[in-house]
Amino acid sequence: GENVEQHPSTLSVQEGDSAVIKCTYSDSASNYFPWYKQELGKRPQLIIDIRSNVGEKKDQRIAVTLNKTAKHFSLHITETQPEDSAVYFCAGEGGYQKVTFGTGTKLQVIP
Amino acid sequence: KAGVTQTPRYLIKTRGQQVTLSCSPISGHRSVSWYQQTPGQGLQFLFEYFSETQRNKGNFPGRFSGRQFSNSRSEMNVSTLELGDSALYLCASSYRDEAFFGQGTRLTVV
Numbered sequence: 001g002e003n004v005e006q007h008p009s010t011l012s013v014q015e016g017d018s019a020v021i022k023c024t025y026s027d028s029a030s031n032y033f034p035w036y037k038q039e040l041g042k043r044p045q046l047i048i049d050i051r052s053n054v055g056e057k058k059d060q061r062i063a064v065t066l067n068k069t070a071k072h073f074s075l076h077i078t079e080t081q082p083e084d085s086a087v088y089f090c091a092g093e094g095g096y097q098k099v100t101f102g103t104g105t106k107l108q109v110i111p
Numbered sequence: 112k113a114g115v116t117q118t119p120r121y122l123i124k125t126r127g128q129q130v131t132l133s134c135s136p137i138s139g140h141r142s143v144s145w146y147q148q149t150p151g152q153g154l155q156f157l158f159e160y161f162s163e164t165q166r167n168k169g170n171f172p173g174r175f176s177g178r179q180f181s182n183s184r185s186e187m188n189v190s191t192l193e194l195g196d197s198a199l200y201l202c203a204s205s206y207r208d209e210a211f212f213g214q215g216t217r218l219t220v221v
Contacts, residue, residue: 006153032208043201043212044154089154098167099144099210103153 002027002094006102013080014110021105023090024072032093033073035064038104039086047088048075080109113137115204117213124220129190132216136183136204142166143185144210145177148199157200160185192220 003026013019025033034049050057050064050073057064061080066073077084090102116135124130136143144167145157156169160179179185183204189196197220203210 034209036210036212043214044210045212046209049208093208098156098159100156101146101154 002030002092002098002100004090004092004100004102006090006105008105009103010106010108012108012110015080015082017080019075019077019080019084019107019109021075021088021090021107022072023074023092023102024070025092025100026071027092027094028068028071030092030094033064033066034091034093034099035062035075036089036091036101037086038089044089077107080107082109082111085109115202115211115213117200117202117216119216120214121217122219124192124218126192126194126220128192129188130192130218132187132189132200132202132218134185134187134202134204134213136185136202137206137211140204140206140211141183142205143179143183144203144205145185145187146201146203147171148201148215149197154201157187189218194220196220 006023031052036044037047038044048064050066061078063076087104087106089104091099093099118133142161144159146154159167163179174190177187199215201215203212
């Protein structure tokens with residue numbers, strides 16, 4: 001089955017700096033890679049996703065890159081703001097639409 | 112459009128008891144997945160139901176079971192509760208790819 005590894009587990013950045021979270025996956029059949037943001041006490045919510053036929057996708061200050069050959073994908077947040085502080089989960093969707101989540105990255109943006 | 116609704120929000124049970132959690136998906140969503148969330152363990156996949164059939168299953172013991180009804184509502188049951196079962200249980204419904212999560216049920220086993 002799919003195995004998704006996520007690094008780092010915690011990340012502290014100064015407001016205005018960039019943050020990068022990296023994930024690797026094992027199932028070469030995986031073709032959909034969403035990222036979820038979970039604020040304290042709230043439910044996870046989709047912030048951006050990418051499909052295997054695309055190498056990069058951007059939405060304002062967030063972007064995701066995918067390297068299918070190396071089986072890794074990354075979330076990039078630029079010009080970080082305090083409201084970006086949250087736990088971020090990457091995920092890979094493989095056969096039978098089974099979604100496997102990474103273990104999460106707690107991002108802290110220091111004002 | 113109503114979101115994913117989970118009941119109850121909080122639950123306290125004693126070791127050895129059993130518990131049933133409920134999840135009502137977004138109207139039109141036929142897939143419902145369940146996850147266990149504990150500090151440091153992220154989101155652990157329990158199982159997924161699609162049109163009343165279990166389509167995927169995670170690596171949890173048989174004490175964890177679920178079902179889905181014809182209206183897509185799903186229930187998760189945990190029998191013979193252990194202290195380690197204390198966690199936030201999230202369900203998510205989806206139509207295609209994006210998963211919409213409920214607020215979760217916080218289960219505490221004492």
